[in-house]
Amino acid sequence: MSAVPAGDPSGPTDERAPAPALAGLRERKKQRTRFALLDAALELFLAQGYEETTIDEIVAAVDVSQRTFFRYFATKEDVVTSFLAEHDDVLTEALATRPRGERPFTALLESLRVMLRTIAEGDPADGTRFRRVRQVIEATPSLMAAQMARHSASAETLAAEIARREGVDLEHDLRPRIVVAFFLAAVKVAFEDCARHDIWDAGTVASRVEEAVALVAQTMRDWI
Known part of the structure; x- marks a missing residue:
């Protein structure tokens, strides 16, 4: 049997390593399934209440199994909270770099x-999802x-990273927690202000939040 020339597309391939295009297709399919479950769950939660909605109803709306649901979400609560936890x-990852x-x-703002x-x-569609998550x-x-x-867990993680960066002991130095508290308070105020004015466009929300956080430093100089 003659050897297959190197680079010949008819030669054997390593099936253990899927082509990048195939791997990308699988990831997109997984993402579509996850968003379909999230969107169906939010629709049901808003229509009939979170407590009243069952996982069976969510998977039936997407026509998948419970096993598929639990590949993406650990619990019904996780459907709602994981969307915000990803942010x-x-x-946190950006702060570490x-x-x-x-x-x-400045590091927190950047x-x-x-x-x-x-x-x-x-x-x-994330703007709509964010609005529905907040409503639920x-x-x-x-x-x-x-x-x-x-x-609280997010605040503690950020404070620990600030303490590490500054070389201080978080158990005995309150400054990392104080600076994170100011930062997260500004973020919270900005998000709530957007919600009051029914602003959900991601770009506009991003600008409002950034403006509010930048305003903290000026407020501390002028008012404290």
Whole structure:
């Protein structure tokens, strides 16, 4: 049998390593399934209530199995909270890569810009999803509690990273937690202001949040 010339497309391929195009197709399919579950769940939560909606109803709306649901979400609560937690992860990862020596609040602001760009350049439907997530959380006491726990965990993670960057002991130095508290308070105020004015476009929300965080430094200089 003659050897197959190198580079001959008719030669054997390594089936263990899918072609990049195939791998990309699989990822897009997984992302579509995840968003379909998220969108169906939010629609049901708003129509009949979070507590009243079952996982069976969610998977039936998308025509998938419960097994498929649990590939993407650990619990029903995770359907709502994971959408916001993903943004927390982007912020934390961006902060860890900021240049050494950058002032803490500046590092947080620049990391926020990365997160906001990710939102603004992402799926255009994310604005609608974010609005629905907020509506479901605000109408559900158990989800409000979960949101507060997520917020506290995120604040602690950011404070730990600031402490690491500054070379201080988080257990005995309050400054990392203080600067993170100011930062997250500005983000919260900006998001709530957008919600009050029914602003959900990702780009506009990003601009409003960035403006609010930048205003913190000026407010602290002028008012404190």
